[in-house]
Amino acid sequence: MIPTATYRIQFRNGMTFDRAAALVPYLKRLGISHFYASPIFTATFGSTHGYDVTNANEIDPTIGGREGFERLSIALKDNGLGLILDIVPNHMAASLENPWWRDVVENGEQSRYARYFDINWDRKLTLPFLGDTFEAVIEAGDIAVKKDPKTGKPAFAYYETFYPLSPPTYEGREAELLAITDEADILAIHEEQPYRLMSWRDAPKDLSYRRFFEITGLVGVRVEDPEVFDDTHRLILELVRSGKVDGLRVDHVDGLADPKAYLERLRQEAGPECYITVEKILGEGEQIPTDWPISGTTGYEFIAALSDILVDNNGLSELRQAYHQLTGKPAEMEEELRKAKLLMADNNFAGEVSNLLRLAMEIQTASDSSDEIPEADVKSALRELLVAFPVYRTYGTLDGMPAESRQRLHEVVETVRRGPHAPGEQALTFLSGILSGEGQTSGPSGEFRVRFQQLTGPLMAKSVEDTLFFRHHAALALNEVGSEPLPRLHSLDRFHAEMQTRLERQPDGLSGTSTHDTKRGEDARARLYALSEAPDLWAKAVNRWREMNRASVKILDDGPAPEPEIEWMLYQALVGVWPTDLRHDDAVGLKALEERLTAYVEKSLREAKLRTNWSDVNEAYEGAVLGYARNLLSPQNETFLIDFTDTLRPFLRAGLVNSITQTIVKLTAPGVPDIYQGSEGLDLSLVDPDNRREPDFETLQQQFTETDVLASAQEDEWQTGRLKQQVVAVLLRLRQEVPSLFRKGRYLPLEVSGKREDNVVAFARVDEEDALIVIAPRLVFSALYTGSDETPEDRWAETEVVLPAELSSLRYRDIYTGKAFDPKDRLSVNWAFADHPFALLRAE
CATH class of the missing domain: 3.30.1590.10 (Maltooligosyl trehalose synthase, domain 2)
Structure with a gap:
């Protein structure tokens, strides 16, 4: 029951079961094996997402109820597609509708x-x-x-x-x-x-x-209790056992008291054939526990890995330097991360921290120790442990902590102990003993352990994804769910190593590039990656635009609005979201974009929690920044708009190339490709709710032709997303034809040599019966920039892919053009890219 490709549909906001059923024939033609549904159970009135469940044992009447679900199920079965449901075991709506x-x-x-x-x-x-x-x-x-x-x-x-x-x-x-x-x-x-x-x-x-x-408005549910599990999963399991549902996506698994025990129970009840993935953020070097009976995660870590291909590491450093020069305050990201976590611990999660402190003091009182540790010392140690956690959580239970988690905890404790904010040793030792399960395990100690683990994840998420990523704007493409908050090296070697680990640890996990929770759509992110290739050009443009729009900056009592870093952010956000066909003089299009951009800006300012926030709105500041943003898109701001669209052009072109490369890699690397609704075409969305808008399914269906012959490589085919859609379709059909190659085939990084060796990513998927060579461009901004004197014919000259012995003796055929290749031990990139700037060569 392992999918070859999934397609995520967001129900509600007009999307019903019957409308979804009408899309099924298109999804089949596209090559999708499994329809992947957002939560379908009854949620609060007017819910736009379905995660605020009010009745886990009723299918929401607002999207068609049980009868509508049955019609969708029939449509899926008739077309040979499976169904994956997004389920929410961690919480329900704290609503009287529940x-x-x-x-x-x-x-x-x-x-x-x-x-x-x-x-x-x-x-x-x-x-x-x-x-x-x-x-x-x-x-x-x-x-x-x-x-x-x-x-x-x-x-x-x-x-x-x-x-x-x-x-x-x-x-x-x-x-x-x-x-x-x-x-x-x-x-x-x-x-x-x-x-x-x-x-x-x-x-x-x-x-x-x-x-x-x-x-x-969302209250935690105790699914660790067998009775609660039974009552919250009755309908879910009925649908699985009836054969109508083939897979489950578990939302926020780290919120559960005991994720491993929950997943073992779910696996037992759902059966061995049910495809199960979990929504989980993996930190740097972290992997899902090997003893979880699942296929993998929903793939945020795959997004982070793709940046290793598409980000110019040297240019990124220059981009950050230009940003820091603009703001006048170079950021020490470790200290900024600490500040964000302390803000969460002392304010947003102050109640949860107080409850942990109360439990700790009760444990101390009940202990036999004669040494009383002051409450202030325990609180200090508790805060430092929470702040120091580099991942979402450990996996201790009421009875203790497994070895892998104990090792992680030991590393965190040592980091705190050696750090500049080290608390009292006695308090630190006391808390680490409770958490590790040394001495007393169950009872209050077990409860403390579980509560602590259920807090570190939310604290990390809100500190990084929903605070730090809205405060520091040097490279918005890297401010993404699953990405690391601290700067790191970006390199092809890292990507290849990550894919080999992925094949070993979770070959059947989802590989996402856009989701309902990502900060940007995949094509907006792909375009913004290109800024790292031209940091000087970008910095000069920002300085020019700031001067053009200086009159829109308001001077308030607490400083300018927008401040320089927000201006930088606005221009990057605008680059990412700008529709490929939007002209500077299109008043209607500019107005539509303004509505989307201003909603994003308001959320961005409030999530940053610096000069305004959700609970204490600074109306003067927000009004000034939103006014600035509106002015950027005013048809009267013609000088800026002409300059902006002219400057955008090479970034747009490089972004489209990045988009195709990103798509090809997702569809051929280890993992199950997950296509978010509409992102088989271009996805230039912003953070939610913008990324939950319904795509133009009518246009997507009309422009799609079922052929292995690619659309013309003319720029308009790239800009409409039609080329991307066809690339997706051809590769998805190949995945269905040879599923074992992509599920179990080895991942072999291929060496590239010559003039453009740094501008190509190449690898092969190989098993006993098949082989596929993947060659795609990267870091092409300079080649596409209008200032380059290089002709397209010369672009890939003197660049070769070096083939290992096991691949050099084979003949290949390009799966798109049908052209035959007999490369021996070296493959000319210029030849491979003769018809389109990428190649997928299947062994004959």
Whole structure:
């Protein structure tokens, strides 16, 4: 049941099962083996993504319900496609639309679902959904006791929301309660409830339940409890066992108390044939645990690996220098990462840290040790351990920690111990002992271990992906999910080594380039990689554009808006998102782009958490920056727009080449290629919600022709995405024809020699029966730049791919042109690239 290629569809926002079913014949023609669906279970009203599940055992009626799902299932089976579902075991919606959660709100710890959610029942259930404190809301007259129009029972009415009262607090005196208007009486009734209504602003420091990252509207689910697993997976497993679902994608597996135990149970229940992958961010040098019964991850690490092919390492250093010169403050990224993590630990996740500290002090009190460690010392050590974690988490359980995780923990502890912010040794030793499982294991120590591990992942994600990557803009293409926050070397050797490891460790994992969570679409990223090839040209352009738009900069009390680093970011973002066919004088197109860009800019500024943020909006600052962004795209700003589009042209061309190379590599390297909706054409999207817009499926279907003969290599075929679409289709059909070559075939890096040896990536996939040589261009900006005096005929002259003995004795045929090759021990790149600037040569 291993896919040869998956195609991700985002349901909701107009996408229903019936609309998806109509796309199935096109996906079959494209060469897709498995339809990959975003969450389909009932979610909160108006949900745009489906991760806020309210009923895990009902298919959402808003996208077609069970009947619509059955029609899609039939369409898939009729066309020979499998189905992979995205499931969400870690959390559900903390919404009254969720019947389980509503029952907990109404009945508190007596609810049959009280242990379904990760709630600390040592205190009242916190409901942080008010605009102010409960007292202030009463005083403003915004809350009262009224009948819930849906149930007829007394409830706290807060605008359109009705929070049910616990039955023992109103039974026999409904009329009395409904007549209450006095503030003191309302407060008294509130005190009787098993919950406490509170301001959303207090959630980071005062929450009684585990949430998903820092989203208070998503509550953690205890799937480690067998009963909870059964009740949350009943429909999922029914669909798998019925043969309607062939694979499962597990969302945020690192949020679970015990990922390994969960996956073992899931595998046991779903059976050995079910294809299972997990959403997991892998840090530098990290691999998925070998004892997890899965096929691999969803592929963020593959995105990071591709940058080793397409980024000019030397140029990247110059690009960063130009950025630091502009901002006047060279960034020490290790210190910046520390600042971001401390911000998360001390503010956004302050409540979670406090709970860990409370547990630690309880463990110390219950221990036999005569040496009492001050709480301040324990807190300091706890913060330093959290901040020092280089990966999402270790995998200890209530009973202890496996050897691999213990080694990781030891490395982290030693890093803290030797670092400039080392806490007290006694406190550090105390906490590392709890975490490693030395001495006492279960009970409070086990709970501390699990809670700590469930926090390091969110803290890392929010610090890096949703803070640091929105603060430092030297190279936006590298600010991507799965990428490293600290600068590193980019080289072909690293890429080849990573692919060989990938073949060994997860040959059946997904290889993604765009997802619903990436910061940019794959073709926007491919274009921005090219900036590393022309850092001087780029820096001069930014300086020129800043001068042109100087009048749009506002001087505020806290500094200029936008500041220089934000101007740099705006121009890079605009380069990435600029449609290939948008002219500088297209007022309608510019307006449409402005709407997308300004939404991105607002999110970027708030995620950075520097001069504004989501909870404390700096309207003057945001307004000034958004005004600057709008002015960039104003038809009246003609001088800038002409200069910008002229400067963009060579980057656009180099980006299109990068896009084809990226696509070819994804479809031929180890792993299962995952195509995000619409990205078989050009994907120039920005961060969500922009990347969750529905693509133009009608155009994609109309322009697609089922042929092995590639579209003309004229530039318009590249710019429309038609060439990319055809490259995808031909390679996907090859993957279906010889699946074992791509799943199990060896990955052989090939040496390139000669004049353009640094501008070619080459490798082969080889098994006992087949061989495929892959040759693609890289770092071609200078060759395509209009200032180059090199002719296309000379571009790849004097450059050869060196073939090892096992490949040199074979004849080959280009899978696109049909041209035959008999290269012996060397293959001329100029000859291979005669018809199009890439070659895929299959042994005959």
